[in-house]
Amino acid sequence: MPHDQESPLARLRRGHEELVLGLLRTHGPLSRGELGRLTGLSRTTLYDIVAVLVDSGAVVAAPPAGTERRRGRPVETLSLHPGAGQAIGIDFARRAVHVAAVNVAHEVIGSASAPHTEGLGWQERVDLAGRLVGGLAGGTLRLGALSGVGVGVVGPVNGAAATPPGGSPARDDGAPLRHGDLSVLLRKRFGVPVLLDNNTRLAALAEATWGAAAGVQDVLYLRLSHGVGGGLVVGGALHRGAHGLSGEFGHITAEPGGRRCSCGKDGCLETVASIGAVLDAHPGSDDLGAFLAALPGDPGARRVLAEAGARVGTVLAAVCNAIGPDVTVLGGELADAGPALFAPVERALSAHLMPVSRPRIDLRPASLGEAGGALGAIALVLHESPLLTRYPAPDPVEGT
Amino acid sequence: MPHDQESPLARLRRGHEELVLGLLRTHGPLSRGELGRLTGLSRTTLYDIVAVLVDSGAVVAAPPAGTERRRGRPVETLSLHPGAGQAIGIDFARRAVHVAAVNVAHEVIGSASAPHTEGLGWQERVDLAGRLVGGLAGGTLRLGALSGVGVGVVGPVNGAAATPPGGSPARDDGAPLRHGDLSVLLRKRFGVPVLLDNNTRLAALAEATWGAAAGVQDVLYLRLSHGVGGGLVVGGALHRGAHGLSGEFGHITAEPGGRRCSCGKDGCLETVASIGAVLDAHPGSDDLGAFLAALPGDPGARRVLAEAGARVGTVLAAVCNAIGPDVTVLGGELADAGPALFAPVERALSAHLMPVSRPRIDLRPASLGEAGGALGAIALVLHESPLLTRYPAPDPVEGT
Numbered sequence: 001m002p003h004d005q006e007s008p009l010a011r012l013r014r015g016h017e018e019l020v021l022g023l024l025r026t027h028g029p030l031s032r033g034e035l036g037r038l039t040g041l042s043r044t045t046l047y048d049i050v051a052v053l054v055d056s057g058a059v060v061a062a063p064p065a066g067t068e069r070r071r072g073r074p075v076e077t078l079s080l081h082p083g084a085g086q087a088i089g090i091d092f093a094r095r096a097v098h099v100a101a102v103n104v105a106h107e108v109i110g111s112a113s114a115p116h117t118e119g120l121g122w123q124e125r126v127d128l129a130g131r132l133v134g135g136l137a138g139g140t141l142r143l144g145a146l147s148g149v150g151v152g153v154v155g156p157v158n159g160a161a162a163t164p165p166g167g168s169p170a171r172d173d174g175a176p177l178r179h180g181d182l183s184v185l186l187r188k189r190f191g192v193p194v195l196l197d198n199n200t201r202l203a204a205l206a207e208a209t210w211g212a213a214a215g216v217q218d219v220l221y222l223r224l225s226h227g228v229g230g231g232l233v234v235g236g237a238l239h240r241g242a243h244g245l246s247g248e249f250g251h252i253t254a255e256p257g258g259r260r261c262s263c264g265k266d267g268c269l270e271t272v273a274s275i276g277a278v279l280d281a282h283p284g285s286d287d288l289g290a291f292l293a294a295l296p297g298d299p300g301a302r303r304v305l306a307e308a309g310a311r312v313g314t315v316l317a318a319v320c321n322a323i324g325p326d327v328t329v330l331g332g333e334l335a336d337a338g339p340a341l342f343a344p345v346e347r348a349l350s351a352h353l354m355p356v357s358r359p360r361i362d363l364r365p366a367s368l369g370e371a372g373g374a375l376g377a378i379a380l381v382l383h384e385s386p387l388l389t390r391y392p393a394p395d396p397v398e399g400t
Numbered sequence: 401m402p403h404d405q406e407s408p409l410a411r412l413r414r415g416h417e418e419l420v421l422g423l424l425r426t427h428g429p430l431s432r433g434e435l436g437r438l439t440g441l442s443r444t445t446l447y448d449i450v451a452v453l454v455d456s457g458a459v460v461a462a463p464p465a466g467t468e469r470r471r472g473r474p475v476e477t478l479s480l481h482p483g484a485g486q487a488i489g490i491d492f493a494r495r496a497v498h499v500a501a502v503n504v505a506h507e508v509i510g511s512a513s514a515p516h517t518e519g520l521g522w523q524e525r526v527d528l529a530g531r532l533v534g535g536l537a538g539g540t541l542r543l544g545a546l547s548g549v550g551v552g553v554v555g556p557v558n559g560a561a562a563t564p565p566g567g568s569p570a571r572d573d574g575a576p577l578r579h580g581d582l583s584v585l586l587r588k589r590f591g592v593p594v595l596l597d598n599n600t601r602l603a604a605l606a607e608a609t610w611g612a613a614a615g616v617q618d619v620l621y622l623r624l625s626h627g628v629g630g631g632l633v634v635g636g637a638l639h640r641g642a643h644g645l646s647g648e649f650g651h652i653t654a655e656p657g658g659r660r661c662s663c664g665k666d667g668c669l670e671t672v673a674s675i676g677a678v679l680d681a682h683p684g685s686d687d688l689g690a691f692l693a694a695l696p697g698d699p700g701a702r703r704v705l706a707e708a709g710a711r712v713g714t715v716l717a718a719v720c721n722a723i724g725p726d727v728t729v730l731g732g733e734l735a736d737a738g739p740a741l742f743a744p745v746e747r748a749l750s751a752h753l754m755p756v757s758r759p760r761i762d763l764r765p766a767s768l769g770e771a772g773g774a775l776g777a778i779a780l781v782l783h784e785s786p787l788l789t790r791y792p793a794p795d796p797v798e799g800t
Contacts, residue, residue, distance in 0.1 A: 241724020
């Protein structure tokens with residue numbers, strides 16, 4: 001993670017800044033003296049940090065009304081600047097750009113989306129994202145306090161490394177875009193650090209921050225869409241895994257010796273529980289909307305979902321026995337089927353979980369929809385500080 | 401985790417103490433002035449913390465030879481006390497007690513074991529542990545700097561809560577011991593906080609700290625013994641999961657509709673890959689030692705291990721696709737079979753991993769043996785500080 005590349009003292013400094021912001025979040029306006037007592041930081045260190053935060057626009061210093069003067073100088077109190085944008089999230093989906101922003105109090109102050117043709121050039125997509133961000137908060141968003149831009153992309157992500165072949169969206173010339181190149185384009189545009197990750201994994205972080213599992217520490221998120229993927233939040237933070245290859249639930253073997261998967265092996269969950277797999281298994285359906293609409297009166301369609309749900313629940317049980325999530329979130333368009341999908345998933349989940357774990361099943365539908373990637377990209381920026389989750393927790397971590 | 405129960409400011413104070421210890425670990429002897437500059441802490445805060453560390457015996461203050469005097473006072477330098485024990489680990493196995501201790505530099509300064517009859521009373525087992533600890537470091541171990549005692553027990557552990565029925569070792573009266581009761585006995589004996597967890601999970605943390613995966617951030621540890629269990633280390637820290645129910649790899653369904661497992665469900669990995677299951681599958685073997693000795697000349701025994709290994713690899717692949725560990729460690733007595741087990745495990749692992757992940761398989765035999773639980777209990781104490789892994793890392797985290 002990015003902070004791993006920082007020097008210990010740079011991390012310490014960032015930690016002190018986050019500590020000050022965190023205390024202003026939880027205590028409201030404070031004087032420098034009060035901040036000194038609460039943080040234990042030296043006067044020099046504290047004044048230095050406050051000056052940087054004030055310059056950036058993240059913090060405002062003001063003499064409170066009716067303060068008695070000491071030696072003619074009013075006692076300044078420091079507070080968060082509600083209009084200052086602290087983090088922006090951008091989700092570069094296949095055929096659309098989604099953006100969102102939060103202020104220094106970690107309140108979402110706006111989000112926007114724009115569709116585009118598949119394969120649009122990256123410069124154009126970055127320009128589109130820039131225009132969407134410019135329009136947030138009625139165009140009044142101040143970016144002076146911006147601490148970072150979070151970015152979601154399609155396909156595997158391993159830090160700033162290039163993606164495995166076929167894993168990433170296409171460049172104008174059709175070659176896979178190196179995530180480093182995209183980060184450079186965005187850094188040029190916004191002038192702050194860029195954090196990038198897989199957008200499905202970011203949707204998991206978003207559900208654990210603002211969504212169906214808000215404030216939950218350990219979350220398993222499974223997305224049933226044209227592809228099947230997901231993400232893990234462990235201890236409130238996104239879990240990437242070695243080489244960025246975690247959350248590949250869609251490629252756990254669900255049917256030994258089954259159909260060949262796009263990943264190259266056989267019988268993956270994706271071959272039995274993706275939108276395409278479900279429609280293939282129900283002759284006459286070539287559109288998910290129609291399939292879902294027909295469910296109530298179509299036992300065949302319900303059987304297809306029951307079969308897919310059983311496979312999903314069996315795979316989820318294996319993962320739950322391994323990692324013991326507090327909450328499991330089911331998202332993607334197939335989850336719109338509701339009970340027709342959730343009931344068989346829960347039956348199989350229960351059958352394959354250790355009996356002692358069964359009473360603790362907490363399966364929830366995702367709640368953030370298409371905004372999840374951009375919101376998760378913001379959460380990624382908010383989680384970047386090694387101390388952000390250690391000190392009085394900011395709203396997103398508490399999920400309030 | 402314990403630090404979650406601390407107030408933010410108590411955590412902050414502990415963090416400052418760990419920061420000072422961490423800097424002394426990485427920089428060697430430092431003056432108070434140098435510590436002040438490196439930490440950014442106020443003189444008051446720093447002197448206060450140093451005083452506590454010196455009183456505890458963790459840190460010694462001494463005027464370096466040949467320092468020029470300023471206003472008649474020598475410049476004291478502070479350094480870690482190499483003889484001070486910082487943490488003790490105790491593993492209460494079914495029929496033995498294992499103990500180990502590390503000094504404030506996080507070097508293992510001794511370990512010891514003593515067998516006992518199954519079902520020995522807890523007071524007797526705690527007394528036995530006390531005697532073993534007393535004999536460590538030739539009886540010269542100073543406990544003044546002791547920051548905690550880590551404890552490993554058999555069965556599920558959920559923080560300080562009581563264990564599920566049958567999950568924990570027996571009391572004198574045969575009733576399951578409440579982990580809280582054991583913690584009280586140990587706190588009375590050692591006078592410091594007691595951290596307790598499942599000893600197999602602690603063995604996972606130990607392998608990731610001092611063992612086969614030393615210094616590796618994300619580790620999957622599977623133990624094939626009379627039972628089948630394991631543990632996950634995520635981001636260098638032990639992953640407990642909701643209700644302490646993570647790492648239950650032995651109860652992932654490996655054979656749908658298979659044999660009834662002790663956990664109450666059918667076809668668990670434990671029913672096909674435990675010592676008992678392997679011996680059952682090989683008529684004429686009722687002792688693992690003999691079974692392993694016979695392997696070279698016994699194709700039937702190798703077939704049994706190949707079958708068990710295939711199940712193990714299939715389950716491991718599902719977990720690896722989900723969490724993407726850097727390293728997978730295989731321990732327990734069955735792992736002593738070597739290639740006869742590891743080869744089939746790797747074949748199945750490769751067959752069921754995403755092709756992009758296959759070149760990254762890193763399967764290693766465990767290296768700590770029966771000391772793993774006690775060493776992991778120490779690592780648990782060292783990991784307790786929320787900042788210990790954030791600042792200049794102590795040896796165990798780096799695995800050096």
